[in-house]
Amino acid sequence: SQTIHQWPATLVQPVGSPLSLECTVEGTSNPNLYWYRQAAGRGLQLLFYSVGIGQISSEVPQNLSASRPQDRQFILSSKKLLLSDSGFYLCAWSVQGRSPLHFGNGTRLTVT
Amino acid sequence: KNEVEQSPQNLTAQEGEFITINCSYSVGISALHWLQQHPGGGIVSLFMLSSGKKKHGRLIATINIQEKHSSLHITASHPRDSAVYICAVTAGAQKLVFGQGTRLTINP
Numbered sequence: 001s002q003t004i005h006q007w008p009a010t011l012v013q014p015v016g017s018p019l020s021l022e023c024t025v026e027g028t029s030n031p032n033l034y035w036y037r038q039a040a041g042r043g044l045q046l047l048f049y050s051v052g053i054g055q056i057s058s059e060v061p062q063n064l065s066a067s068r069p070q071d072r073q074f075i076l077s078s079k080k081l082l083l084s085d086s087g088f089y090l091c092a093w094s095v096q097g098r099s100p101l102h103f104g105n106g107t108r109l110t111v112t
Numbered sequence: 113k114n115e116v117e118q119s120p121q122n123l124t125a126q127e128g129e130f131i132t133i134n135c136s137y138s139v140g141i142s143a144l145h146w147l148q149q150h151p152g153g154g155i156v157s158l159f160m161l162s163s164g165k166k167k168h169g170r171l172i173a174t175i176n177i178q179e180k181h182s183s184l185h186i187t188a189s190h191p192r193d194s195a196v197y198i199c200a201v202t203a204g205a206q207k208l209v210f211g212q213g214t215r216l217t218i219n220p
């Protein structure tokens with residue numbers, strides 16, 4: 001069966017520090033991978049999506065970046081966090097956009 | 113105007129009531145998703161549909177492609193149904209566009 005792992009579950013980081021959130025998928029090949037952010041009281045916002053290794057599409061200009069070094073690994077990074085980067089980050093996957101979305105449990109990031 | 117609009121934004125009902133949450137969209141889509149987000153933040157996919165109607169337990173989802181409208185119904189609602197329900201559409205390039213969500217509270 002397919003599973004998705006996202007870590008860490010919670011993270012408190014000071015402004016200006018780097019960020020690395022990791023997401024891995026098991027049990028499927030060549031999934032579409034997504035990073036979403038949900039600010040407090042707001043809806044989900046697509047940050048990045050990837051249809052293959054090394055293929056990253058960015059939806060919102062910001063100081064975040066994403067990488068897909070392996071087929072089932074998706075990493076969200078920042079060199080210097082801003083206060084506005086605080087939020088709930090969710091990784092998700094689907095089968096080439098044709099299946100339901102499967103979400104990780106999310107990472108709650110607080111930038112202080 | 114958002115490409116995906118949900119209504120109502122908040123809904124409070126008594127246990128046992130029939131619940132309807134609506135979703136309208138303004139873009140061409142290949143599929144529509146209904147998601148459920150519990151207070152802890154985890155999101156579960158309830159339905160993915162491109163036409164007609166789907167049923168799973170007490171949940172029913174319908175879509176009218178011509179009218180660009182979908183509804184999520186919950187029959188015999190229960191306090192454990194309390195969550196945020198999110199409508200999302202796949203609108204080309206394998207991206208999803210999300211509604212703002214409907215916060216549902218079912219009181220015992």
